[in-house]
Amino acid sequence: MTLIKRLLEGDKRACARLISHVENNVQGINEKLKEIYPKSGGAYVIGITGPPGSGKSTLTDKLVKLFRKEGKKIGVIAVDPTSPFTGGSILGDRIRMNDLSNDSGVFIRSMGARGHLGGLSDSTSAAITILDVYGCEYIFLETVGVGQSEVEVMKSADTTVMVMVPGLGDDIQAIKAGIMEIGDVFAINKADLDGAKRTKREIDMMLDFSEEGWRPPVTLVSALRDENIDVLRDEILEHYNYLKDNELYHVERKNNVKSEIMSLVVKKVKNKIIGNEENHQILNELSEKVAIREENPYTASEVIMALLKK
Amino acid sequence: MTLIKRLLEGDKRACARLISHVENNVQGINEKLKEIYPKSGGAYVIGITGPPGSGKSTLTDKLVKLFRKEGKKIGVIAVDPTSPFTGGSILGDRIRMNDLSNDSGVFIRSMGARGHLGGLSDSTSAAITILDVYGCEYIFLETVGVGQSEVEVMKSADTTVMVMVPGLGDDIQAIKAGIMEIGDVFAINKADLDGAKRTKREIDMMLDFSEEGWRPPVTLVSALRDENIDVLRDEILEHYNYLKDNELYHVERKNNVKSEIMSLVVKKVKNKIIGNEENHQILNELSEKVAIREENPYTASEVIMALLKK
Numbered sequence: 001m002t003l004i005k006r007l008l009e010g011d012k013r014a015c016a017r018l019i020s021h022v023e024n025n026v027q028g029i030n031e032k033l034k035e036i037y038p039k040s041g042g043a044y045v046i047g048i049t050g051p052p053g054s055g056k057s058t059l060t061d062k063l064v065k066l067f068r069k070e071g072k073k074i075g076v077i078a079v080d081p082t083s084p085f086t087g088g089s090i091l092g093d094r095i096r097m098n099d100l101s102n103d104s105g106v107f108i109r110s111m112g113a114r115g116h117l118g119g120l121s122d123s124t125s126a127a128i129t130i131l132d133v134y135g136c137e138y139i140f141l142e143t144v145g146v147g148q149s150e151v152e153v154m155k156s157a158d159t160t161v162m163v164m165v166p167g168l169g170d171d172i173q174a175i176k177a178g179i180m181e182i183g184d185v186f187a188i189n190k191a192d193l194d195g196a197k198r199t200k201r202e203i204d205m206m207l208d209f210s211e212e213g214w215r216p217p218v219t220l221v222s223a224l225r226d227e228n229i230d231v232l233r234d235e236i237l238e239h240y241n242y243l244k245d246n247e248l249y250h251v252e253r254k255n256n257v258k259s260e261i262m263s264l265v266v267k268k269v270k271n272k273i274i275g276n277e278e279n280h281q282i283l284n285e286l287s288e289k290v291a292i293r294e295e296n297p298y299t300a301s302e303v304i305m306a307l308l309k310k
Numbered sequence: 311m312t313l314i315k316r317l318l319e320g321d322k323r324a325c326a327r328l329i330s331h332v333e334n335n336v337q338g339i340n341e342k343l344k345e346i347y348p349k350s351g352g353a354y355v356i357g358i359t360g361p362p363g364s365g366k367s368t369l370t371d372k373l374v375k376l377f378r379k380e381g382k383k384i385g386v387i388a389v390d391p392t393s394p395f396t397g398g399s400i401l402g403d404r405i406r407m408n409d410l411s412n413d414s415g416v417f418i419r420s421m422g423a424r425g426h427l428g429g430l431s432d433s434t435s436a437a438i439t440i441l442d443v444y445g446c447e448y449i450f451l452e453t454v455g456v457g458q459s460e461v462e463v464m465k466s467a468d469t470t471v472m473v474m475v476p477g478l479g480d481d482i483q484a485i486k487a488g489i490m491e492i493g494d495v496f497a498i499n500k501a502d503l504d505g506a507k508r509t510k511r512e513i514d515m516m517l518d519f520s521e522e523g524w525r526p527p528v529t530l531v532s533a534l535r536d537e538n539i540d541v542l543r544d545e546i547l548e549h550y551n552y553l554k555d556n557e558l559y560h561v562e563r564k565n566n567v568k569s570e571i572m573s574l575v576v577k578k579v580k581n582k583i584i585g586n587e588e589n590h591q592i593l594n595e596l597s598e599k600v601a602i603r604e605e606n607p608y609t610a611s612e613v614i615m616a617l618l619k620k
Contacts, residue, residue: 038603038606051362257601258593261593262583262593268612274572283568286571287568288564291564300571301574301575301578308618
């Protein structure tokens with residue numbers, strides 16, 4: 001039986017295999033993705049992000065358990081944008097999800113930024129499509145960090161949960177500025193720590209100044225003590241309903257798709273230059289000239305652009 | 311007098327103006343960059359990166375003061391990749407550098423990821439070129455976060471200092487995996503905190519397993535208490551000498567240039583699609599079709615690629 005047929009029948013190993021094909025860019029994977037894409041779109045994607053040390057994995061773990069109580073099939077993609085060689089094993093925190101791994105209704109996968117050509121967001125988008133067709137009703141997309149590539153990855157999510165903790169120091173200012181754009185629901189984890197309420201107040205204040213429309217709720221939770229996880233779940237679902245009721249669900253998905261297409265284009269462009277021996281040689285020679293200041297990067301980029309027309 | 315002439319004469323305001331032109335993508339800035347580029351290349355670029363809350367700004371502050379004692383002109387670029395609207399004011403921690411701002415030999419600038427087309431690394435590369443031509447001998451490039459876009463930004467640095475702190479939780483695993491690639495010198499800041507020595511040991515262990523060549527030193531420092539900053543400075547300079555002695559300086563610069571060219575190409579590609587009314591319309595229509603599953607993103611990206619040939 002073909003991999004795709006097995007995937008459609010809910011075969012977990014076929015699902016894992018296809019995601020590996022995406023990660024390793026196995027020949028023919030694009031055609032397979034084209035084939036299954038029309039069958040996707042049913043899953044609801046929940047992003048979980050936040051700075052290192054905020055306890056995202058534990059929180060995801062607890063949320064997954066709560067959603068599982070309704071008997072829904074769930075996918076978890078843990079993204080590690082910092083590492084080009086993560087295949088899952090390095091993410092030690094995934095081990096905590098061990099009891100979930102034994103649950104046949106939960107599919108867990110860690111993904112790293114392998115290679116330099118492939119955008120991480122392309123791979124995660126493709127993995128979401130695969131998990132969606134596999135039959136997951138909810139897909140959790142968890143990522144470490146607060147940088148631009150995480151923002152890219154989070155574009156695949158319908159609802160994004162921003163996990164914060166007290167005591168992030170001065171960088172909180174920079175983080176806050178960045179998260180305002182992407183957080184739909186805020187969770188202040190480790191609510192028992194000093195300063196948790198203050199952090200909530202600060203974020204609330206910033207959100208009060210933001211635009212009209214959905215006002216992200218800010219909730220104190222403790223993933224470790226299992227406190228307020230149900231409140232968080234309700235808020236996630238409330239955001240989902242808000243999107244549906246205001247016909248924003250489709251608008252958001254369209255925007256996500258647009259980013260995905262552009263990201264695939266960028267990948268193709270890089271491949272056409274670096275993946276092509278002759279073009280790569282030209283790039284190398286130009287780089288050499290620029291390094292010794294015989295050429296400048298701006299003119300060099302124009303030369304490379306001309307190669308794309310061929 | 312032209313901006314460029316004023317820059318070449320060491321006019322601080324001309325320097326600031328040109329960097330603003332880069333950030334705002336003012337018409338003609340590319341030609342100006344082409345003109346000054348041959349005069350650049352003399353500055354030594356030191357990257358300072360690490361997770362939120364690791365105290366990078368304070369550490370940069372202390373390092374700058376130490377380098378200033380030698381009377382060298384210094385530039386500081388504080389990058390905030392998470393925020394599209396940072397112009398400097400949001401980065402409150404910059405305020406701490408106030409006493410440095412009054413030093414005419416130090417130029418400080420915060421840069422955010424404005425707009426969606428411009429790569430942040432392009433802007434920081436251009437700002438480095440400007441500061442270089444302005445006459446800075448050392449340029450500090452400081453960035454919040456540990457994601458892929460920070461890795462991109464750090465490609466402009468000759469030597470990258472990775473700032474770590476104890477107590478980052480489980481995410482330390484993921485961070486460590488990511489930083490192994492980019493850290494040339496490691497500083498465990500807040501060395502007085504519990505677990506500092508353990509963090510040093512863990513990082514040392516990981517580095518012991520890494521490839522041959524330069525073995526990054528790992529030093530316990532305290533930026534706040536001004537402890538071991540001189541040791542850190544010596545290690546930075548040692549790495550610089552290592553690059554010079556092994557003819558790696560040029561190799562590294564060539565690789566950085568290569569990334570910069572490709573990044574400029576990607577910017578041009580995005581501009582050709584999203585910045586062109588007709589092409590943007592095609593992208594929007596395709597996105598709509600993909601969102602309702604009448605098309606798939608893989609075929610759509612092929613259609614967009616064809617537009618680039620026109």
